[in-house]
Amino acid sequence: xxxxxxxxxSSLKGNLKxxxxxxxxxxxxxxxxxxGIALASGAPLFSGLIAGIVGGLVIGSFSGSQLxxxxxxxxxxxxxxxxxxxxxxxxxxxxxVFIAGVLQVVMGYAKAGSIAAFxxxxxxxxxxxxxxxxxxxxxxxxxxxxxxxxxxxxxxxxADDENTISEIFKAFGAITPGAVVISLVSLILMxxxxxxxxxxxxxxxxxxxxxxxxxxxxxxxxxxxxxxIVLGAEHLVQIPVAxxxxxxxxxxxxxxxxxxxxxxxxxxxxxLALVATLETLLNVEAVDKIDPYKRTSPKNRxxxxxxxxxxxxxxxxxxxxxxxxxxxxxAVNSGGRTKMTAIFHGFLILVAVVLFPTMxxxxxxxxxxxxxxxxxxxxxxxxxxxxxxxxxxxxxxxxIVTVVAIVFTDLLLGILIGMGVSIFFxxxxxxxxxxxxxxxxxVDNHKVKIT
Numbered sequence: 001x002x003x004x005x006x007x008x009x010s011s012l013k014g015n016l017k018x019x020x021x022x023x024x025x026x027x028x029x030x031x032x033x034x035x036g037i038a039l040a041s042g043a044p045l046f047s048g049l050i051a052g053i054v055g056g057l058v059i060g061s062f063s064g065s066q067l068x069x070x071x072x073x074x075x076x077x078x079x080x081x082x083x084x085x086x087x088x089x090x091x092x093x094x095x096x097v098f099i100a101g102v103l104q105v106v107m108g109y110a111k112a113g114s115i116a117a118f119x120x121x122x123x124x125x126x127x128x129x130x131x132x133x134x135x136x137x138x139x140x141x142x143x144x145x146x147x148x149x150x151x152x153x154x155x156x157x158x159a160d161d162e163n164t165i166s167e168i169f170k171a172f173g174a175i176t177p178g179a180v181v182i183s184l185v186s187l188i189l190m191x192x193x194x195x196x197x198x199x200x201x202x203x204x205x206x207x208x209x210x211x212x213x214x215x216x217x218x219x220x221x222x223x224x225x226x227x228x229i230v231l232g233a234e235h236l237v238q239i240p241v242a243x244x245x246x247x248x249x250x251x252x253x254x255x256x257x258x259x260x261x262x263x264x265x266x267x268x269x270x271x272l273a274l275v276a277t278l279e280t281l282l283n284v285e286a287v288d289k290i291d292p293y294k295r296t297s298p299k300n301r302x303x304x305x306x307x308x309x310x311x312x313x314x315x316x317x318x319x320x321x322x323x324x325x326x327x328x329x330x331a332v333n334s335g336g337r338t339k340m341t342a343i344f345h346g347f348l349i350l351v352a353v354v355l356f357p358t359m360x361x362x363x364x365x366x367x368x369x370x371x372x373x374x375x376x377x378x379x380x381x382x383x384x385x386x387x388x389x390x391x392x393x394x395x396x397x398x399x400i401v402t403v404v405a406i407v408f409t410d411l412l413l414g415i416l417i418g419m420g421v422s423i424f425f426x427x428x429x430x431x432x433x434x435x436x437x438x439x440x441x442x443v444d445n446h447k448v449k450i451t
Contacts, residue, residue, distance in 0.1 A: 019336055019341045021335060022205075022330075022331050022334035022336030022337075023340065023341045024205065024345075025330055025331075026069055026345040027349060028368065030052050031349060032151040032237050032365060033048075033071070034051060034152075035239065037077060040152075041084075042081040042085075043090060043093075044251070045238075045239075047090075049353050050313060050317055050319070053318075053350045054321060055071035055309060055321045056342050056343055056344070057346040057347060059342070060339050060342035060343035062305035063301065063305040063339060064302060065323070067331050067337075067338075067341065068283065068284050068287045068342065069327035069328045070306065070323050070324060070327075072318075073320070073322040075279050075410065075412055076279075079271060079272060079275060080093070083271075083272075090253060090317075091256035094253060094255035094314045094315075095255040095256055095259055095314070096266075096268040096269040097314030097319075098315060099266065099314075100273040100320060101308065101310030101312075101314060103269060104276065104304070104306050107273070107277060108300045108303030108305075113281060113303045114300070119285050119419075120398060120422040122395050122396075123399075123415060123419055124286050124289055125388070126400070126401070126402025127325070127406060129379060130404075131325050131329070131411075132378070132379030132380025133376065134164070134376070135379070137165075138167075139372045139376070140369075143179065143183035143373065144179055144180055145174075145177075145231070147234060149162070176229070176231065176235060177228070178217075178366075179231060180366075181217065182213075182217050182367055183369055183370050185213060186210040186213065189209055189210050190373075190374045191374070193209060205334065207334065207371045210371060211368070213367070214364040215367075218230060218236075218362070219362070236364055237360050240353075241358055241361070252317045253316070255314055255315060276320055276322045277303060277306070279323070279411070280306050280323040281299060284323050286325055290329070290332050290379075291332065292332070293337075306322065330372075331345075333374075393425075394425045397425065399418075401417060402415065402417070402422075405417035
């Protein structure tokens with residue numbers, strides 16, 4: 001990445017080509033993640049896309065974070081599916097999402113975002129490394145054409161009664177040859193396309209080329225009559241297609257505010273607000289760590305932006321939203337520079353669902369798996385582990401425990417375990433810090449000097 005002055009980042013024109021390119025890549029990755037999380041949450045598929053649109057256009061506009069990308073979060077799926085069941089309808093749940101947004105705005109004005117300063121660096125870096133490992137492990141089945149688990153799942157235990165490891169073994173027993181061909185070609189393009197010095201090659205983002213080639217290769221299989229290796233709909237992106245404008249409008253859902261006084265709605269809202277806030281602050285802090293320009297996001301402003309986003313999402317039928325590390329990592333690795341990356345990705349989702357959903361439904365999940373595999377590798381490089389090992393056990397153990405805990409549980413539980421270990425080492429280190437004092441007698445008083 002070329003070095004630029006921080007002042008240059010304020011130039012919209014100078015950054016636009018980088019942000020639009022990165023926004024396109026984030027859009028390609030975000031669409032199946034939005035759909036997958038909606039499916040796992042027991043919500044209408046379109047609610048995930050609404051959350052993706054609002055996360056890009058609304059939160060992207062109000063946020064002060066330059067590289068954070070928001071959307072529906074996998075970490076909230078269990079809360080959402082239980083909440084919909086408890087409240088009895090998705091419309092009543094949307095009322096809770098709206099109230100959660102109001103609570104987040106209040107927390108932003110109460111300066112609750114300041115708690116992000118207390119997250120240990122070892123835990124944040126451990127979270128990033130763990131997400132990298134999870135992306136690699138979770139995308140291997142999609143790369144070989146086994147698409148039973150939903151896109152965007154970060155939990156070790158899965159809804160299909162498998163876990164991350166067993167899913168891989170099961171996938172290799174049910175390989176789809178067409179997906180393997182597409183994912184291998186896609187990986188080669190992702191790795192080597194950027195090394196080609198042609199100006200034309202440098203102007204085309206590798207992920208875009210990967211998606212185009214995936215569609216072309218699968219179409220070629222079909223035209224050649226190779227029915228055994230043509231990828232069916234279950235291996236492709238599946239955006240709901242509206243046959244008319246009225247049908248498109250029917251995809252949007254209005255909250256049932258008749259249940260506004262229901263105590264259970266407020267219980268769900270408080271839970272959503274607290275978990276979404278914690279996940280957002282963790283992710284924004286993590287994005288700041290990988291920002292190549294070392295900018296610091298205003299956390300209280302981020303909470304206000306997230307609150308506004310969740311209010312809008314709840315009002316029009318979308319899932320609850322947080323900052324999402326997978327999308328944000330893709331934005332960073334694709335060369336994004338400012339929040340126009342997030343805004344443009346939201347705009348593209350909106351245009352796609354309105355104008356050309358059928359075209360997007362030709363994209364193989366195997367192609368997108370290749371993009372996420374490379375993203376995962378960049379998040380969990382050997383150099384990162386080596387660097388923390390050199391810093392000593394006080395840093396390395398909280399880091400590695402966080403990595404292992406997140407990979408084998410889920411994001412929030414893993415973070416809590418890592419925080420516990422990190423706090424132990426902080427207290428242990430402070431107890432070992434020896435000090436002495438000198439008492440100097442003076443005429444009217446005495447002075448104590450601590451060293």
